[in-house]
Amino acid sequence: MQPVKLKVKQTVVIIPTSPFNFDATVFKPAHFPTPDSFWQPGKRWQTALWRRRPLGLIIENKGTIAKPKVHLHVFSQTGLSKEFLENIKQEIIWRFNLHLNSKDFIERFKTDKILGPAIKNLKGMRPMTHGSLYDFLVITIMLQNAPVRRSIQMMQNLFEKYGKLLEFGSKKLYCLWPAEKLAKVPEQDLRKLKVGYRAKNLLRISLPFAKNEIDEMELRQKLPTEQKKILLSLYGVGPQSVSYLMPDIFHNFDFLEHVPLWERKILSKKIFNTGTENPAPEEKLLKFFGKYKPYKQLAMHYIWEDLWWRHKQSPIDWLIKEVRA
DNA sequence: CATCAGGGCCCTG
DNA sequence: CAGGGCCCTGAT
Incomplete structure (x- = not known):
């Protein structure tokens, strides 16, 4: 496929709240790679379909943990208005939580026996989402x-067939398809991409977005209980998908109702030193994180990510077994 | 070669 | 609320 070259580059400056750990925010070692983004220390490439325009984004570190500064480079086919740029800037601030105030969290738990070392290692890290609610739902289904x-x-196959290849900042990355395009695809075509029965789920999840029945911006304003209810009403979304969506998409950092099995195995070993083959029951983990209220999810994120960053620096044997990538 | 479970969810009884 | 079925694939 010939890539679409995004020749126009415009740059805006963002000043995140301090402290800010750039790399641990924009890159999550436990996430599997998809061809819509690329990371190297100090820089993340990310495609985005924003207000119907395919964009190339580079978010670049220009500051320090104590004095954060970020350049957001926006690549497009034709120039973008000031208003558009400001709009995408605000969206990136939201997605990467660049304006999050985490001082209270850090102060409260920096000496905690389990959480303290993670905070020390990753101080200023934030949860993030790489894209929109729809972008994220596609992943949870796959x-x-x-x-x-x-x-x-499966993600690779889908991007190659229905995505749009963009070239910007000397990288070629795929941009996700619009929901209305996917909603019209015959199920059999999807099944050819070896997504199996998920073809049906992908179609059904695309529908409300294609018909503009789901307004992500509006949902952000709603109470967590309402957000959860609406997410669960979507076909193909269950408790596990919700456990990812609530913190990452809707920034509910105290939301912790379910810990998926593979995370349970890993966290259980880390926290209670059990074997990964017989992890602590979910109840026990949830109870453990209860003490980090009102930051239960944020606390879990720090402990989790800390483990993965350490693993990246010097591989942890037992963790390798749990990753079958 | 067969069998099985995998970073769930829906539907049924 | 428990349990079967769903697509496909690599591991055993």
């Missing part, structure tokens, strides 16, 4: 009942 390796393959 995660279902499949080993990671297969999820990666």
Whole structure:
């Protein structure tokens, strides 16, 4: 496929709240790679379909943990208005939580026995989402009942068939399709991409977005209980998908009702030193994180990410077994 | 070669 | 609220 070259580059400056850990925010080592983004220290490439325009984004570190500064480079086919740029800037601030105030959290738990070391290591890290609610839902559907390796393959197939290849900042990356395009695809075509029964789920999840029945911006304003209810009403979204969506998409950092099995295995070993083959029951983990209220989810994120960053720096044997990528 | 479970969810009884 | 079925694939 010939890439679409995004020749126009415009740059805006963002000053995140301090402290800010750039790399641990924009890159999550436990996430599997998809061909819509690329990371190297100090820089993340990310495609986005924003207000119907395919964009190339580079978010670049220009500051320090104590004095954060970020350049957002926006690549497009034709120039973008000031208003558009400001709009995408605000969206990136939201998605990467660049204006999050985490001082209270840090102060409260920096000496905690389990959480303290993670805070020390990753101080200023934030949860993030790479894209929109729809972008994220596509991933949660492809995660279902499949080993990671297969999820990666399914995402790759989908991007190649229905995505748009963009070239910007000397990288070629795919941009996700518009929901209305996917909603019209015959189920059989999707099945050819070896997504199996997920074809039906992908179609059904695309529909409300194609018909503008789901307004992500509006949902952001609603109470967590309402957000959860609406997410669960979507076909193909269950408790596990919700456990990812509530913090990452809707920034509910105290939301912790469910810990998926593979995370439970890993966290259980880390926290209670159990074997990964017999992890602590979910109840026990939820109870443990109860003490980090009102930051239960944020606390789990720090402990989780800390483990993965350490693993990246010097591989942890037992963790390798749990990643079948 | 067969069998099985995998970073779920829906539907049924 | 428990349990079967769903697509496909790599591991055993």
